Amino acid sequence: MPIATYQAWLSLYAGVGLVVAMCAVCAVAKTGYDLRTGTLELPFSTWRNRVLAAPKLWWRWQVNYLTGAPVILVIAGLYAHHIGFAVLGDV
Numbered sequence: 001m002p003i004a005t006y007q008a009w010l011s012l013y014a015g016v017g018l019v020v021a022m023c024a025v026c027a028v029a030k031t032g033y034d035l036r037t038g039t040l041e042l043p044f045s046t047w048r049n050r051v052l053a054a055p056k057l058w059w060r061w062q063v064n065y066l067t068g069a070p071v072i073l074v075i076a077g078l079y080a081h082h083i084g085f086a087v088l089g090d091v
Contacts, residue, residue, distance in 0.1 A: 001090075008087045016076045023072060027065035034060060 034040040040060050042053045080088060 004087055005090045008083045012076070012080055012083060012088070015079050016072065019072050019075050023068035024065060026068065027061055030064040031057065031061045034064075 031040070035042070035057075040056070042056060043049045044053065
């Protein structure tokens with residue numbers, strides 16, 4: 001594998017990793033906002049509600065995170081286009 005191809009793939013993975021990390025942080029902030037505003041209610045009155053609070057919180061985080069997936073894909077595609085698909089394909 002040529003060094004230019006290796007560097008192109010490495011920069012693509014690093015860029016996508018950075019965008020994914022930013023999306024995860026934004027999903028945590030949005031989930032916290034949902035809890036604070038009452039959009040997501042987690043009642044702790046019964047034993048069953050306490051047990052189901054963690055999966056509900058996790059599910060809301062997943063939904064908030066996956067709403068950013070199209071943005072991640074678009075950014076990755078645009079960055080790959082900027083690098084050049086020919087360089088990435090020279091494996």
